[in-house]
Amino acid sequence: MMRHFLWKDMIIIVRDRSEMLVLLLMPFILIGILGFALGGILGGDTSTIDIEVALVNEDDREAGVTAFVDLVENFELPVEAKEELISVAKTLNPGLLLEEMLSDQELSEMIHTEEMTEDEAQTSLQSGDIDAILTLPEGFTYKSLEKMVFSEGSGSQLSVMLSDQGSLYAKIFSDMIDGFARNLNLETAIIAAAGEDTAQLGESELTGSNIGGIITVSKNAPANSMQYYTIGMAVMFVLYVAGTIASKAFVEKQQQVFNRIILSGMHPSAYLTGKVISATALAFLQLVILFLLSALIFRTFSLGSADFWIGMMIITLVLAFCVGGLASLLTSLSIRYETEGVSSIFTGGIVTLFAFAGGSFFPLTGMPNLIIQLGNWTPNGAAMTAYLRLVQGYEWTDLMSPLFRSVIITFVLLVISIIIFPKRRSVTS
Amino acid sequence: MLETEELSKQFKGKIAVEGVNLHLERGESVGLLGPNGAGKSTTISMISSLIKPTSGDVLLDGKNVIKDPGKIRRVLGVVPQEIALYEELTAYENLKFFGRIYGLRGKALEKNIEEVFELVGLTDRQKDIVKTYSGGMKRRINIAAALLHEPEVLIMDEPTVGIDPQSRSHILEMVRELNLKKGMTVLYTSHYMEEVERLCDRVYIMDHGRIISSGTKDELKSILSSEETIMIDLDRPYPDLYNDLKQHDGILQTMETETGLKLIVPKGSRLLGELFQIADRHQAKVVNVHVQTPTLEDVFLHLTGRKLRD
Numbered sequence: 001m002m003r004h005f006l007w008k009d010m011i012i013i014v015r016d017r018s019e020m021l022v023l024l025l026m027p028f029i030l031i032g033i034l035g036f037a038l039g040g041i042l043g044g045d046t047s048t049i050d051i052e053v054a055l056v057n058e059d060d061r062e063a064g065v066t067a068f069v070d071l072v073e074n075f076e077l078p079v080e081a082k083e084e085l086i087s088v089a090k091t092l093n094p095g096l097l098l099e100e101m102l103s104d105q106e107l108s109e110m111i112h113t114e115e116m117t118e119d120e121a122q123t124s125l126q127s128g129d130i131d132a133i134l135t136l137p138e139g140f141t142y143k144s145l146e147k148m149v150f151s152e153g154s155g156s157q158l159s160v161m162l163s164d165q166g167s168l169y170a171k172i173f174s175d176m177i178d179g180f181a182r183n184l185n186l187e188t189a190i191i192a193a194a195g196e197d198t199a200q201l202g203e204s205e206l207t208g209s210n211i212g213g214i215i216t217v218s219k220n221a222p223a224n225s226m227q228y229y230t231i232g233m234a235v236m237f238v239l240y241v242a243g244t245i246a247s248k249a250f251v252e253k254q255q256q257v258f259n260r261i262i263l264s265g266m267h268p269s270a271y272l273t274g275k276v277i278s279a280t281a282l283a284f285l286q287l288v289i290l291f292l293l294s295a296l297i298f299r300t301f302s303l304g305s306a307d308f309w310i311g312m313m314i315i316t317l318v319l320a321f322c323v324g325g326l327a328s329l330l331t332s333l334s335i336r337y338e339t340e341g342v343s344s345i346f347t348g349g350i351v352t353l354f355a356f357a358g359g360s361f362f363p364l365t366g367m368p369n370l371i372i373q374l375g376n377w378t379p380n381g382a383a384m385t386a387y388l389r390l391v392q393g394y395e396w397t398d399l400m401s402p403l404f405r406s407v408i409i410t411f412v413l414l415v416i417s418i419i420i421f422p423k424r425r426s427v428t429s
Numbered sequence: 430m431l432e433t434e435e436l437s438k439q440f441k442g443k444i445a446v447e448g449v450n451l452h453l454e455r456g457e458s459v460g461l462l463g464p465n466g467a468g469k470s471t472t473i474s475m476i477s478s479l480i481k482p483t484s485g486d487v488l489l490d491g492k493n494v495i496k497d498p499g500k501i502r503r504v505l506g507v508v509p510q511e512i513a514l515y516e517e518l519t520a521y522e523n524l525k526f527f528g529r530i531y532g533l534r535g536k537a538l539e540k541n542i543e544e545v546f547e548l549v550g551l552t553d554r555q556k557d558i559v560k561t562y563s564g565g566m567k568r569r570i571n572i573a574a575a576l577l578h579e580p581e582v583l584i585m586d587e588p589t590v591g592i593d594p595q596s597r598s599h600i601l602e603m604v605r606e607l608n609l610k611k612g613m614t615v616l617y618t619s620h621y622m623e624e625v626e627r628l629c630d631r632v633y634i635m636d637h638g639r640i641i642s643s644g645t646k647d648e649l650k651s652i653l654s655s656e657e658t659i660m661i662d663l664d665r666p667y668p669d670l671y672n673d674l675k676q677h678d679g680i681l682q683t684m685e686t687e688t689g690l691k692l693i694v695p696k697g698s699r700l701l702g703e704l705f706q707i708a709d710r711h712q713a714k715v716v717n718v719h720v721q722t723p724t725l726e727d728v729f730l731h732l733t734g735r736k737l738r739d
């Protein structure tokens with residue numbers, strides 16, 4: 001029985017050219033575009049990132065610390081407290097911390113700093129030899145410490161000036177410094193030499209957390225951008241299968257084909273089961289096609305490792321069932337309330353939100369925790385985590401928690417959809 | 430074999446069908462006639478168990494089928510008012526799918542598909558995608574899909590709406606044949622009087638959710654045995670004349686037609702002379718006058734004071 005439903009749903013979708021476009025062509029093109037364009041930024045091959053930064057140091061660190069110590073001495077405080085403050089000031093010395101950060105082993109592979117005078121730096125920036133100028137202004141150490149330790153004074157501004165070429169790198173750098181400054185409660189002024197555009201690009205699209213992302217996952221071999229976006233786009237576009245199945249179900253209901261099916265004596269729940277199976281099968285096929293195409297054409301995954309592909313298939317199967325559950329819920333809603341709105345709201349908005357929260361567009365490290373948590377509980381987000389861990393060579397046990405989340409999501413979706421779906425044999429009350 | 434008892438349906442308090450009693454004997458061809466919104470489709474949906482009645486029963490061979498609709502679903506072939514087909518599939522694929530969900534398989538399925546294609550006269554177009562069909566062809570496949578499982582009772586909800594005369598003629602012919610040659614019981618819903626006159630032995634007339642009259646065609650027409658119809662053709666509409674006649678005590682019903690006026694008057698009333706005088710008074714030019722025995726259309730007009738189609 002179910003086989004006939006599957007056969008029918010498959011033909012209908014395969015014949016629909018716009019559906020095929022959305023389900024296969026679009027994700028494939030996006031994988032190509034995002035994978036190539038953002039290659040190296042996200043990716044594990046950090047060697048391709050090469051940010052040249054001029055460091056203009058107008059600050060006298062020693063003098064700053066000395067002045068701060070003088071300031072502390074003048075307070076009426078117990079001697080122990082004074083000593084404590086002074087030692088904190090010496091270890092928390094912001095200039096020192098910044099220096100340490102920039103010479104960190106991971107970062108120094110990507111960022112090269114060179115001390116220059118203001119004038120030299122400007123000239124180099126104009127000529128495009130460097131991507132950014134980082135300026136430590138006069139009194140930086142003293143003012144920063146004053147602000148950090150006593151929350152007094154106006155603090156000091158670290159300023160970053162960006163070049164207009166290579167703005168993506170420059171932006172990464174400025175975001176990084178911004179993050180650093182925020183950690184220390186400093187104020188920063190990011191001046192974009194290229195004008196407002198550059199600054200805005202960074203505001204909205206790439207945050208310093210991207211870099212953070214690499215650092216945190218780099219314990220294992222990080223996924224490269226092609227792998228990242230193959231997975232990201234695949235888990236995003238597989239959601240459209242659920243929307244498609246639901247919108248076709250709505251058409252069936254509206255055009256009374258649904259009634260005809262019910263009139264054949266079939267129980268409504270069998271109809272819903274048919275939709276789950278069709279969605280699961282379609283989702284599985286779509287994912288397998290996308291992964292294989294990406295492996296063959298973009299050389300994303302090596303075809304040699306059987307273990308890896310068995311893992312891929314298992315995760316894919318779990319995700320496909322989750323999409324089946326999602327299709328079931330959307331179908332139930334569409335039929336119960338007889339509206340096309342359900343599937344169009346889903347495909348028109350919710351998919352994008354899910355994709356964002358699930359990390360399909362960029363890694364979420366550094367995002368508010370709430371978004372990360374929500375993303376973990378989306379069908380695509382849970383699967384994405386599992387895929388990425390597999391690609392990075394995590395242990396199987398590390399894949400269990402996202403897969404388990406997937407199973408729970410599937411279960412919850414199915415239960416809700418069964419509750420919503422009209423239970424009576426005669427369908428309209 | 431199939432009957433309804435005081436079948437009623439309200440949609441959110443609004444009455445759609447009220448106290449409908451129908452019965453169909455095996456092998457009968459019965460018409461259900463009524464204007465738009467009369468409640469025909471709602472009645473059919475209740476009979477075929479797609480809608481739960483607010484009150485009343487549906488009986489198949491004396492057994493209540495509302496609680497256990499599975500029984501009646503296999504016996505019935507329902508042709509819905511809307512075209513219920515997959516537009517993206519070919520006609521053949523549609524029938525194959527619907528045949529399969531009725532449990533047909535293999536040779537039996539192929540044989541039935543072939544038969545119904547022949548019946549609806551679309552054998553040579555069966556591999557075409559339904560989307561590419563004309564309205565009339567879709568209607569025919571819509572009927573074919575209801576015949577696949579060889580139902581005992583065929584219920585058709587306005588199966589000829591909006592199609593060309595040839596397709597229509599073909600469908601009527603086919604239904605008549607199924608009824609006469611295969612002994613299939615038919616419930617035919619329509620607001621086309623002439624279709625029902627041609628197809629059905631017995632007729633129910635429905636209006637505002639109620640059965641307002643029923644019987645064989647002759648029985649119904651005999652309602653008007655004491656009346657006759659006068660058709661007056663005029664050169665153009667005369668609204669004042671129409672209003673005048675509407676007020677006339679000797680005329681039972683007055684309505685405008687495409688060519689002039691139609692009056693229902695008591696049989697033997699000598700009105701013609703007076704009618705000419707009234708026409709004269711309005712300086713109306715009478716082109717043609719014609720006295721006829723009543724049709725079902727007239728019966729409907731008599732019963733409701735309205736035309737069947739407006």
Ligand SMILES: Nc1ncnc2c1ncn2[C@@H]1O[C@H](COP(=O)(O)OP(=O)(O)OP(=O)(O)O)[C@@H](O)[C@H]1O
Pocket residue numbers: 440444445463464465466467468469470471472510620
């Ligand atoms: N699902 C529904 N919800 C609310 N009202 C409905 C519903 N279905 C039908 N009705 C109302 O019930 C009445 C009867 O409708 P029905 O479709 O049975 O008429 P019909 O005789 O089939 O008319 P037509 O010739 O136009 O098909 C109408 O007033 C209609 O508006």
Ligand SMILES: [Mg+2]
Pocket residue numbers: 469470471510586587
């Ligand atoms: Mg109707």
